[in-house]
Amino acid sequence: MSAAWPGIPAIVLYLAGTLLAARHIRAKNWMVGKTTQIIASAATLLHAVTAWLAMVTPDGVDFSLFVVGSLVAVVLVAALLLVSLAQPLHNLYLLMLPIAALAIVGSLLFDGTTGRRAQVDIGLVAHAVVAVAAYSVLALAAFQSLLYLVLDRRLRHHEAIGAATGLPPLQTMESMLFVLLWTGLALLTGAIVTGLAFLDDVLAPHLVQHTTLATASWFLYVVLLGGHFLFGWRGRTTTLLALVAFAVLALAYFGGKFVVEFLAA
Numbered sequence: 001m002s003a004a005w006p007g008i009p010a011i012v013l014y015l016a017g018t019l020l021a022a023r024h025i026r027a028k029n030w031m032v033g034k035t036t037q038i039i040a041s042a043a044t045l046l047h048a049v050t051a052w053l054a055m056v057t058p059d060g061v062d063f064s065l066f067v068v069g070s071l072v073a074v075v076l077v078a079a080l081l082l083v084s085l086a087q088p089l090h091n092l093y094l095l096m097l098p099i100a101a102l103a104i105v106g107s108l109l110f111d112g113t114t115g116r117r118a119q120v121d122i123g124l125v126a127h128a129v130v131a132v133a134a135y136s137v138l139a140l141a142a143f144q145s146l147l148y149l150v151l152d153r154r155l156r157h158h159e160a161i162g163a164a165t166g167l168p169p170l171q172t173m174e175s176m177l178f179v180l181l182w183t184g185l186a187l188l189t190g191a192i193v194t195g196l197a198f199l200d201d202v203l204a205p206h207l208v209q210h211t212t213l214a215t216a217s218w219f220l221y222v223v224l225l226g227g228h229f230l231f232g233w234r235g236r237t238t239t240l241l242a243l244v245a246f247a248v249l250a251l252a253y254f255g256g257k258f259v260v261e262f263l264a265a
Contacts, residue, residue, distance in 0.1 A: 007050040007104045013043035014101035021093040032090040040097060041081055047074040047104060054107045065254065066106035073103035076136040083140070087176050091168060095143050123198030130194055134187035135249065138221075141180035142246035145239040148173045152236060174234060178225075181242060185221045188249075192218060213252030220245035 020036040051071045055062050077100045084090050151170050192214060195202060202211045224241045227233035 001053060003050045003053040004108055006046040006053070007108050010043045010046035010050055011101045011104050013039050013046065014097045014104075017043060018094060018097040018101075021090075021097065025091070025094055032093055036093065037081065037084075040077065040093065043097070043100070044074060044077050044081060047077070047100060050074075050104055050107070064110070066103075066110040069254065070103045070107035072132055072135055072139075073100040075132050076100070076139050079133075079136050080140060083180075087179070091147060092140065092143050095147075096140075123194070127191065127194040127198050130187060131191035134184055134191045135253070137180055137187055138184035138246050138249060141177055141184055141242055144173060144177045144180060145242045145246075148177060148239045149236065152239075177239070177242070178228065181221065181225055185218070185225060188214075188218050188221065210252050213248055217245050217249035217252060220248060 017036050017039040020039065021032050024032050024036070047070070051067070051074050054067045055071060077096050080092055080096050084092075148170065151173065155170065195211075195214075199207065201207070220241065224233070224238055224245060228238055
């Protein structure tokens with residue numbers, strides 16, 4: 001079955017969920033309704049099928065840039081849906097749903113012919129699963145950091161914040177940010193450990209950039225959370241450092257793949 005069959009309905013549902021989330025924001029309500037959650041959940045299920053069909057091929061597993069980007073997006077939205085059941089992260093729907101829709105478009109338009117297909121063992125699969133989970137949680141933390149900076153700027157300029165903006169209170173957003181950061185750091189540590197255990201040579205020419213940048217990102221997250229735990233760092237310091245750390249992490253994977261698959265080609 002072609003990945004387009006579940007992919008196109010998933011795009012439509014993601015866009016519908018985005019519009020509903022925008023209505024909630026305009027209504028100054030940062031808790032989305034059940035209808036939006038149901039639509040987003042249905043879109044995520046279809047997206048998961050799309051990602052599977054695009055990635056798993058008769059020739060092996062497709063690790064091309066847009067296909068892996070689609071996989072990361074569906075895991076990210078699934079994590080958002082699960083976490084938002086218990087934590088106030090509904091404000092991120094407005095950002096994540098259209099990003100997931102664009103990720104599907106990319107995976108459908110670019111079929112991975114410039115990427116590589118490989119037969120993988122269970123160890124590499126475990127590493128990939130942990131790495132994608134880490135990236136997804138830390139991506140949520142990065143988006144939460146951006147929204148925190150928006151509210152902080154409003155506060156500094158004596159503009160409306162909190163319920164009047166359709167976003168949760170600043171303190172609530174900061175508390176949730178640190179939950180995401182601690183969880184993401186634990187997963188990123190697991191990804192690095194499984195990579196060392198199951199990859200043949202993490203300093204091979206095609207992996208050295210990825211290894212170096214991923215380690216640098218891990219170090220930045222350790223500094224950030226260590227500073228918060230030991231010295232009480234918070235506010236703009238932690239949110240800006242979280243964005244820098246995530247930018248390095250994103251460059252570790254997607255930057256290298258973009259150069260190899262498009263610029264080098």
